[in-house]
Amino acid sequence: MTTGLIVCGALGREVSQLIQLHGWDAEIIGVPAIDHVFPERIAPHVEARIRALQDEYERLVVVFGDCGSRGALDELLARYPEIERIEGPHCYEMYAGDDFAALMEEEPGTFFLTDFMVRTFQGLILKSMGLDRYPELKDEYFRNYKRVVYLTQNDSPPYRQKAREIAAYLGLPLEIRPTGWGELENRIRIHFNTTPSALQGAQDADPVNKTHPE
């Protein structure tokens, strides 16, 4: 029985890695990541996919946080009781787990990066904030920020380099935390009844002590 995973575009690559790693019988159906800038579009877009796919898949799982949809996603899914959403408010919390709250408590002025953010910062992120058109807005957006914390999924030197460049552009210090897939993996896994991945364990033995101030 193939499961259809309706996945936020910002998690697509990571979820597809997880499918391969675990050998889950699952297929990804994406929803544009740009919806994050317009969270009111998330629930309607997810619903359109549910309607289109309901007959095709015996089971559908929604891989999304609430993502500022004002609870609209959960209200929508209440109308489709057989369809579940993985837990969590947004992907930063999913990757960092309980550390997310600790990091925010420690420094409320934290701006988070993920592999997706690092990959798309120059295009999607800058454009969606209008910083390509109005570079002078950088200060309006980031005036209150004190640091950048990069939560890595596939930790690699090129990504680290990009993260450094972003932090330099923002004029903020960078910390790197290898989180791997964090809770994202666990919260999808419970829908497939598999054990935690060996690879994840190796990559991320002790995330708390792996902070690297740059």
Next chain:
Amino acid sequence: MNDEINIQELPTEEILELMQEDLYDGLADEIVAEVKELLKRGLAPYEILSDGLIAGMDAVGDDFRDGILFVPEVLMAAKAMKAGMEVLRPLLAETGVEKTGTVVLGTVKGDIHDIGKNLVGMMLEGAGFEVVDLGTNTSADDFLAAIKEHNAHILGMSALLTTTMTYMRVVIEALKEAGLRERVTVLVGGAPLNDAFAEDIEADAYCRDAAIAVETAKKYMQIRKAE
């Protein structure tokens, strides 16, 4: 954009219209020049504020709500409005118009999103409210201290994160404990909130945008006066 337009030659009505366009386009320098020109012509600061700046921001707010304008454009417009307000503020204070009411405003603890909150503050100020803006990452203690110090009628709290909006409940509980809840109207706003959440935490109202925030704040001030 209106380099070629010499505002000195335009009738007052047209300058007010031009101000709305320039706000929409986020042109701060032009706005400042227009405000100054209208002051020179003897227009009351309050008129320039309501017929120029506020009218312009209302149009921006409508088009933002309808998905025609996006966050960066709103931010540019807000910057232009702020520049105009800076010229008008001291003059408005001089004219000594009676304040509509006093609002203590802030983004709650753990959250430093402030674009929406700043916009709400500016529009409330434009509507004649005294606004005490505590900034971002505001604790319950700070909210309470400011409410007491300024004898505030209204508390406005903003949160943009699902993880921080729950702190609003903490503030409302603290208000109750301090015996202040009956005295202040609590308005809340921000992307992840909705009416049901506001009701659940026992706020007085959730406001979807700045225009509704102003309307709601005025409504509650009227209710108070009637009491």
